[in-house]
Amino acid sequence: MTATTTAVSDATGMESVDSFRLRAREWIPANLRRLADLPADERAQRNVSSDQSAWQRARVLQRTLYEGGFAGICYPEEYGGLGLTPAHQRAFNEEVTDYEMPMLLNVPTFTICGPTILDMGSEEQRREHLAAAIRGDEVLVQFLSEPGGGSDLAGGTTRAERDGDVFVLNGSKIWSSGAYAADYALCLARTDWDAPKHRGLTMFLMKVHQPGVHIERIKQVNGGDEFCQEFFDDVVVPASAVVGEVGGGWAVASRQLFHERNAVGGGSPYFSGARAEGRRGTETDPLIDLVRRTGRADDPYARELIAEAHALGVIHGHLVDRVTAGMRTQKMPPAAGSLIRLFHGESATRQAEIALELAGPAAAMSAPDGPDTREVGVSFLFRQAEQLGGGSTEMARNIISERILGMPREYAADRDVPFNQVRHGR
């Protein structure tokens, strides 16, 4: 159903943020479920999921948003979006905080793959895939990292060989979250082995499930398995799947990495739904529950730790606002997204440490009838994922020092060397 409140537009013909907010406020409760009303198992699967049914649910929700006129808020109208501003998106995010949203589609579909296609894709690719994603018909993923090296993205060895009007792909990609549930992927492959590494790459927007593609799930230390590894064995991709230019894959990947850093750090305007970052209580509430359950609420040391975790969350929100404004006004280079990414990695690590400190022995052993602190221990084991996923914090530090501070680039043994002469290890 559509909202009955009429849209009020400003002088440019664009609906005002206030008007949009009021319409959302009316439409949301009538069309979405309150999080508080969800069964516990569904609530747990909202953000990260290894479960096919959660992905199906996300598609249904996206379709609901689309039919209600609240999908693709910042995407241009000609590609199925609403053509509104980040301020409209923020207003919607605030209104929808307590309601079920297709969170699984935020990363990478809407915050990374979509914007990359918008920046670098052909008119045909934009019309077809952006509209399909906004309708809830397509889920997009990234085939970037390879088993041979995640940080050295341009050093990938997945090959794409031209054969008339198709390309034939062979190789392997890894860490593609949710690939098993996706339709299309942005896949970076090497088309020229005589050129230096950055100049021999091509980006393809390829169908995920097709002959020659084998997908394996990777079990993580926390028991999750949403990450995948793909193996390509003579996979045929049409030439129309090339994004940008043949040999120009690195330019596409660079835009993709820019959007990824924004997405991981929490600064993407295409993110739809309640933001975890900087929202009062996101980090702190579980910790307060924890000390109450373990009887340490009056311990001054525990209270100090909680305050520290809380402050980190609040400051993160402030940093996102500042960097977003800096990039919008071009006072900061696009590389500034790495500041958010680094803060996120560091603060997530510290928060996992604080939770472990607060849980104490109860994080190492758990009784079925005791306070549920097992999660704290398991999260601690998986702590470094926040410093790795979406580009490692080492890469973020390189980017900050080299592209914001203008410091000399780290020596690379493979710069301007034909790729077939570059040394490789494991």
Next chain:
Amino acid sequence: MRFELTADQRLLQTATADYLEKSAPLGVIRALHDEGRTFDRVTWQRGAELGWTSLVVPEETGGGSVSGEGVVDATLIAEQFGRGCAPGPLAAVNVVAAALAEAAGADRHAGLLGRLLDGSTVAAWACCAPGGGWDPEAGAIEARPDGDGYVLDGTHDGVEHGGDADAFLVLARTPEGLSQFVVERDADGVSVLPLESLDMVRGFARVDYTGVRVPATALVGAAGGAAAAVERQFQLAVVLQCAELVGVVERVLEFTRQWMFDRYSFGRPLASYQELKHRMADMTLWSESGQATMAAAARAVQERRADAGELVSVAKSYLGQRATDIIQDCVQLHGGLGVTWEHDIHIYLRRATVNRLMWGTPSAHRRRIADLLNV
């Protein structure tokens, strides 16, 4: 790495390392975990033949060290356990065996002690209050005199290898004060709940005592006279734990260093990057400092020095924190591979995390230091 070992100590170290490598490689540990088991009894008994159970027990009660410094010898074993994240109730059995052997009237428990020494029986020290923190005052359950014995009521938590124990050394309070009792697992009123552990194979349990009746002969030492013994048992448990952390860290740094030579990024090995070299240097420093402080604590416990309690807490506060710092950074150096189930590093991280949290967290030990310094 130890610099000054006697020939016998080197033999003990090598035999232990070889046997653990043969009997409990990481693949076996994964299999035990998948089967829901903690260790293999036959392997444990063979380990007992190598000396795993008897080093801190005096010769006259059936034990014997290889160097005359049993606590130091035991830390050699614990280090090897750390290097392989080995299964088995090393600290639990050693602490209980030492307690039984050192108590007045030890011959009362000679039977159990003998079975602990030959590896046929496993016992665990039950001494922590619900929550698993270390505080003997809070951890002592009630022991009410009744006829010619006592009735025990209460709960112990975080009992290391409590799920595997045939008997418990139970910390309790009689009208006279802190006391310890031997309680058989199958005694009426004892119920044991194995807990879900963060470690692959090191289990913990909660033990509930409901009107458990024991004879006066179950006392270990004199009623009300256990305070000093309890402190010494605690020191021994923590120093073995620290030695294990030393082994864990040493092994993780070894394979991470190797990985940095094998893995290439931007056309050069990870080991060639200045920033990563600096981090390895930091971690090496922390590892060496940890070994130094653990060895000093072991010697102080061995010599029953007045500052043993302080040195043990210094070692644990440092190693408990630094071990997880180091392993997490080594996870980082392995990249995404480091957070997969398939890679072995999480087995080490689990062991280090559990050790950090049990027998007093680093912050609890810092508070203990402050108490000992009369701050």
